[in-house]
Amino acid sequence: DARVTQTPRDKVTEMGQEVTMRCQPILGHNTVFWYRQTMMQGLELLAYFRNRAPLDDSGMPKDRFSAEMPDATLATLKIQPSEPRDSAVYFCASASQGITEAFFGQGTRLTVV
Amino acid sequence: AQSVTQLGSHVSVSEGALVLLRCNYSSSVPPYLFWYVQYPNQGLQLLLKYTSAATLVKGINGFEAEFKKSETSFHLTKPSAHMSDAAEYFCAVILNTGFQKLVFGTGTRLLVSP
Numbered sequence: 001d002a003r004v005t006q007t008p009r010d011k012v013t014e015m016g017q018e019v020t021m022r023c024q025p026i027l028g029h030n031t032v033f034w035y036r037q038t039m040m041q042g043l044e045l046l047a048y049f050r051n052r053a054p055l056d057d058s059g060m061p062k063d064r065f066s067a068e069m070p071d072a073t074l075a076t077l078k079i080q081p082s083e084p085r086d087s088a089v090y091f092c093a094s095a096s097q098g099i100t101e102a103f104f105g106q107g108t109r110l111t112v113v
Numbered sequence: 114a115q116s117v118t119q120l121g122s123h124v125s126v127s128e129g130a131l132v133l134l135r136c137n138y139s140s141s142v143p144p145y146l147f148w149y150v151q152y153p154n155q156g157l158q159l160l161l162k163y164t165s166a167a168t169l170v171k172g173i174n175g176f177e178a179e180f181k182k183s184e185t186s187f188h189l190t191k192p193s194a195h196m197s198d199a200a201e202y203f204c205a206v207i208l209n210t211g212f213q214k215l216v217f218g219t220g221t222r223l224l225v226s227p
Contacts, residue, residue: 004156033215043203043217056214091156099213100145100164104156 002026006092006105013112018080021108023092024073031095032075033102034067038088049075082112117146117204119218127226132191134221136204139185145207146187148178152200160202163187174198199225
C-alpha cells in the first residue's frame with residue numbers, strides 16, 4: 001500500500017530550538033509539496049519540488065525555514081530557530097508528473113513552547 | 114490568477130439530508146479541480162477530481178461534484194448525509210503559474226446531527 005510517510009507525528013520543542021520534519025514520498029512520484037495548516041490561515045503552501053529541484057518556496061519564511069530534497073526518497077523541512085507562531089500541523093504531499101492527484105501524509109503536529 | 118473560494122466555513126445538516134458544499138473557482142483556462150476530505154487528526158484524502166473529462170464527477174463515499182463553467186462552480190453534493198461524513202472538506206485547484214502547484218480553499222466543516 002503506497003503512502004506518504006511523515007516523521008515525527010508529533011513534536012514539542014522549546015522556542016529557539018531547531019526542528020526538522022521528514023517526508024518520504026511515494027516511490028516514483030517526482031513532485032513534493034509542503035503545507036502548513038493552522039486554524040487561522042487554513043492550508044498554506046510553503047514550498048514544492050519537482051525532480052528534487054525547488055520550484056516555488058514563496059510561501060515560506062526565508063529567514064528561519066528551509067526545505068530540501070537530499071534524494072528522491074526524502075524531503076525535509078527545517079525551522080531554525082523555532083518560534084511559538086510556528087505551531088501548526090505540517091503536511092507533505094507527493095504527486096506524479098501532471099499532478100492529477102496529490103497524496104498526503106498524516107502530518108507532523110508541531111508545538112513550540 | 115487562479116484560485117478557489119469556499120462559501121461557508123461551517124455547514125450543518127441532519128442525518129439523511131442533502132449535503133451541498135460550495136466551491137467557486139477563478140481561472141482564465143480550464144482548471145483541474147479537486148475535493149479533499151480531512152477527518153480529525155488525519156491527512157487529506159482525495160474525494161474526487163475534475164480533469165476536463167466528464168463534467169459530473171463521482172467520487173468515493175457517495176459524493177459527486179459537477180463542473181459548471183458558466184457558473185465557475187464545482188459544488189460537492191451527497192444525496193443523504195451519514196454521521197460518518199462529519200469532517201472538513203477542501204476544494205483545490207491546480208495553478209499554472211509557470212509551474213503547476215496545488216492550492217486549497219479555506220475549507221468547510223460539515224456537521225451532521227442525528
